[in-house]
Amino acid sequence: MTSPETVDWVGRTAEEVIAEADRRAPGRxxxxxxxxxxxxxxxxGNLREIMVPHLVADEIRRRGRECVHLLSFDDYDRxxxxxxGLPTEFAxxxxxxxxxxxxxxxxxxxxxxxxxxxxxxxxDALGVEVREVSQTQMYTSGAYADRIVTALDARARxxxxxxxxxxxxxxxxxxxxxxxxxxxxxxxxxxxxxxPYCERCGRDTTQVTSYxxxxxxxxxxxAACEHRGRVHLREGNSGKLVWKVDWPMxxxxxxxxxxxAGADHSSPGSSFTVGSEVVRDVFHxxxxxxxxxxxxxxxxxxxxxSSAGGVPTPxxxxxxxxxxxxxxxxxxxxxxxxxxxxxxxxxxxxxxxWDRLHTRVLExxxxxxxxxxxxxxxxxxxxxxxxxxxxxxxxxxxxxxxxTAGDVGQVRRILGTLDxxxxxxxxxxxxxxxxxxxxxxxxxxxAQERTQVRVEPDAELIAGLSDVERAALRMLADRLDxxxxxxxxxxxxxxVPKQTLGLADDAPPTPELKRAQREFFRLLYRLLVGAxxxxxxxxxxxxxxxxxxxxxxxxPRP
Numbered sequence: 001m002t003s004p005e006t007v008d009w010v011g012r013t014a015e016e017v018i019a020e021a022d023r024r025a026p027g028r029x030x031x032x033x034x035x036x037x038x039x040x041x042x043x044x045g046n047l048r049e050i051m052v053p054h055l056v057a058d059e060i061r062r063r064g065r066e067c068v069h070l071l072s073f074d075d076y077d078r079x080x081x082x083x084x085g086l087p088t089e090f091a092x093x094x095x096x097x098x099x100x101x102x103x104x105x106x107x108x109x110x111x112x113x114x115x116x117x118x119x120x121x122x123x124d125a126l127g128v129e130v131r132e133v134s135q136t137q138m139y140t141s142g143a144y145a146d147r148i149v150t151a152l153d154a155r156a157r158x159x160x161x162x163x164x165x166x167x168x169x170x171x172x173x174x175x176x177x178x179x180x181x182x183x184x185x186x187x188x189x190x191x192x193x194x195x196p197y198c199e200r201c202g203r204d205t206t207q208v209t210s211y212x213x214x215x216x217x218x219x220x221x222x223a224a225c226e227h228r229g230r231v232h233l234r235e236g237n238s239g240k241l242v243w244k245v246d247w248p249m250x251x252x253x254x255x256x257x258x259x260x261a262g263a264d265h266s267s268p269g270s271s272f273t274v275g276s277e278v279v280r281d282v283f284h285x286x287x288x289x290x291x292x293x294x295x296x297x298x299x300x301x302x303x304x305x306s307s308a309g310g311v312p313t314p315x316x317x318x319x320x321x322x323x324x325x326x327x328x329x330x331x332x333x334x335x336x337x338x339x340x341x342x343x344x345x346x347x348x349x350x351x352x353x354w355d356r357l358h359t360r361v362l363e364x365x366x367x368x369x370x371x372x373x374x375x376x377x378x379x380x381x382x383x384x385x386x387x388x389x390x391x392x393x394x395x396x397x398x399x400x401x402x403x404t405a406g407d408v409g410q411v412r413r414i415l416g417t418l419d420x421x422x423x424x425x426x427x428x429x430x431x432x433x434x435x436x437x438x439x440x441x442x443x444x445x446x447a448q449e450r451t452q453v454r455v456e457p458d459a460e461l462i463a464g465l466s467d468v469e470r471a472a473l474r475m476l477a478d479r480l481d482x483x484x485x486x487x488x489x490x491x492x493x494x495x496v497p498k499q500t501l502g503l504a505d506d507a508p509p510t511p512e513l514k515r516a517q518r519e520f521f522r523l524l525y526r527l528l529v530g531a532x533x534x535x536x537x538x539x540x541x542x543x544x545x546x547x548x549x550x551x552x553x554x555x556p557r558p
Contacts, residue, residue: 048335
């Protein structure tokens with residue numbers, strides 16, 4: 001039976017979307033869509049909203065079909081609350097469109113642009129091509145005017161659809177945005193799926209009082225400033241449809257063929273369920289092909305460099321992960337599978353897995369779906385995603401930077417001696433991985449786990465060495481120069497305990513041998529870094545150099 005991990009979900013979805021597009025409108029460009037609210041930092045969980053349609057759209061383009069990926073910025077949504085860290089005076093902007101709320105720092109034209117800008121930069125680094133759509137521009141330009149009129153004319157039908165899914169006994173959600181579909185007024189006033197922004201105070205604390213269909217005009221009253229006004233829907237509209245009507249309206253307006261959303265949007269009575277009925281019954285268009293995606297968790301992000309609110313953004317992720325590696329995280333799993341990005345110790349294991357995938361593909365040992373995942377992670381229709389010219393283990397680079405305190409000169413010296421295949425490798429060859437490893441060491445490696453190499457030998461420890469320990473250290477010192485590569489030093493530090501037990505170099509592991517190796521490694525760590533453990537010994541020895549290693553172990557040769 002095929003497991004979820006072996007399914008090429010991107011190719012399968014692209015085929016479904018192409019078939020549906022050909023059924024609906026043969027020959028027209030295929031439209032994939034995403035929606036992001038720039039109300040705060042766009043985090044790595046939100047990125048799945050963009051990566052799923054990006055991968056599908058890119059695959060459609062690879063197959064020679066014209067496809068556009070629309071990224072709607074919901075910058076016409078209201079500011080729901082005072083953002084963390086801002087003074088209470090900022091509350092005057094609550095209820096206003098995100099695009100009309102100022103950026104407190106003054107660095108950006110608005111609160112919305114404050115969060116759009118870093119996302120744009122991250123998407124460019126990831127090779128994600130989108131066509132941006134500002135909902136502020138769309139609503140205020142009158143682009144949606146005809147469809148707003150259609151929704152208001154069909155308000156009774158929309159209210160009936162919503163009523164089938166309302167749970168009147170459900171406690172109100174205090175955090176729900178005011179743009180959530182309201183229940184019909186208990187006093188008997190009509191339901192209107194539209195919220196004007198008050199022309200006086202700019203807030204959406206309004207109630208529609210009447211609607212003139214032929215004139216396309218809405219009268220409203222504002223609860224905040226008590227202003228009574230009129231919106232001419234075809235002459236500079238200043239309001240928006242409520243969410244469960246707004247989303248299906250956009251499907252119809254943009255001709256969306258494919259759009260994913262979080263799993264919460266596809267439960268009974270959710271936005272997609274209701275929207276599918278609204279788009280068919282009111283806007284006379286089919287709903288898009290739909291994929292529900294699951295949660296993306298984050299662990300181990302010790303410091304935030306560019307985000308606020310404690311959530312790592314794509315930009316934060318790209319300070320540690322190569323763009324292709326970050327793409328791979330969203331490519332290799334079915335959208336329905338939740339996964340966690342761990343920026344702690346697991347980063348090294350993630351890079352190891354990524355490098356092994358490259359090796360398996362080159363050697364013809366990878367599964368077809370793995371080869372496709374690698375290809376989609378490293379290339380897009382517009383070209384290659386930036387990668388190092390030479391792949392050197394992230395763990396090794398991090399250890400070198402840790403042990404050498406980030407000394408690029410020492411790292412440069414060591415790189416060409418890592419193994420038999422590393423001759424001629426330069427610092428430039430391993431970028432951007434080297435810089436990413438530096439960021440990880442500086443920001444993610446806990447202070448207590450940093451390597452502090454001893455300056456002078458531990459005279460007391462050396463004086464108390466047993467004869468067996470002295471012999472082992474003598475053997476190490478004698479053979480340090482025999483093969484000064486990562487491979488050679490690995491063979492050496494694992495081989496010395498074998499020799500002390502009288503075993504051959506190719507002796508299989510036994511409990512006794514493993515115990516002897518652990519004791520020897522512990523002794524070396526104590527002598528070199530004054531701790532019970534540290535970075536991998538071959539990397540540590542390689543970084544220190546033979547003379548310093550001999551000095552710190554007491555140079556026990558006679």
